[in-house]
Amino acid sequence: MSLKHAILGFLSFTPAPMSGYDLKKAFDHSVRHFWPANQSQIYRTLAALTDEGLVAVDVVEREERLDMKLYQITDNGRAELHRWLSTPLPPQDYREPLLIQVFFGHNLTDTELLAVLQHEAQAIEERLALYAQIYTTSLAMFNQEHGFDPRTLFLRLLTLEFGMISNQAGLDWLRSGIARLQAGDYTPAELHTLLGGNQEDNE
Amino acid sequence: MSLKHAILGFLSFTPAPMSGYDLKKAFDHSVRHFWPANQSQIYRTLAALTDEGLVAVDVVEREERLDMKLYQITDNGRAELHRWLSTPLPPQDYREPLLIQVFFGHNLTDTELLAVLQHEAQAIEERLALYAQIYTTSLAMFNQEHGFDPRTLFLRLLTLEFGMISNQAGLDWLRSGIARLQAGDYTPAELHTLLGGNQEDNE
DNA sequence: CTGTCCATGTAAGGCGTTACATGATTGT
């Protein structure tokens, strides 16, 4: 369950305790592109983490308004975070609804199929433009704010690189599929054009 | 909900009615790489589709053993399938637990991080080898079994192409990240190396 | 005679979503 560990990750990074509200903002400002989290989920997970002793709460009472709860990571929490971060993940399941549409696309005309594919291509282009913008502004931000550990920065930018590389691959695929559909060219691609340039020893 | 439509897709493809068991096999033999479905889920979804009038059941009673239920798509089902297939998808949420590990990887030593990344790289290599194998055997199968619509074949192979292209992109990313970590080279990548060669008009 | 295939389902739980509800403070 990655949400738990992402929360622990945020709490491990800042010395200041955070509220559920703070955490929601932290998610939305950084990892939302690969791990969106909504508000109610965060609150429920914080309760679970507290039960497990991985975080500690400090309840700030405020007359008239709801109490504010500030969370800090515990030693157990740090240990659990480290354990999870250093453990390879079990094989993941991927679900790509677009591929279902393509797989059963024989039910559609070329026009209908192309509309779906072009819509998706446009969505990816917009996402890529957004990532590129975030990338450059992050770079600029970190360049002027020195004292930031370069390795930590590197790792964070690496996650953005993944977003760009994999979306670019998806876009290349879409453009190639669109072109072949338009040309009515149904000859299958050659394997070596699909498996990229960098491999030497794929036994 | 893509599972519903994938089931409708299978039922629309074969004239013969299918049981839940048949459908489970159909999933496992074709779309499991981008839409795994387990048995209980299929049975429940078939019940829901029946309630909605999108499929029709034919109950085959067998003394002593559980009844066998054979499903066929209805006209309403076909219409709903066509509607869904030709409608662009709403924006999807992506969740990549590996990126959480990388994002909070400052908590790990190089050795620990590299172990995680290399494990993932190996898993992807295996997946790519599997896809390549499926690709060549599918090609061979369809080459000898003629009378198969080339456009339908093209679309099915296209889903496999996606699997190969996107996994190859992930692998390239991993290898590059691993190399830079090993070299202690934390300089950020240039944007234009991330956004691929085919684009001309990314405004 | 043991296991795999055929063929059906139920039960319980995890993770996530949307919608609803409250109420003070700050900005336009």
Place this chain on the structure above:
DNA sequence: ACAATCATGTAACGCCTTACATGGACAG
């Protein structure tokens, strides 16, 4: 005067997973 921000949560539902349960037919 109105909206956004700060800050908390509950309720209900949807999708998926794992584990459990049944039982005939057939192959090694």
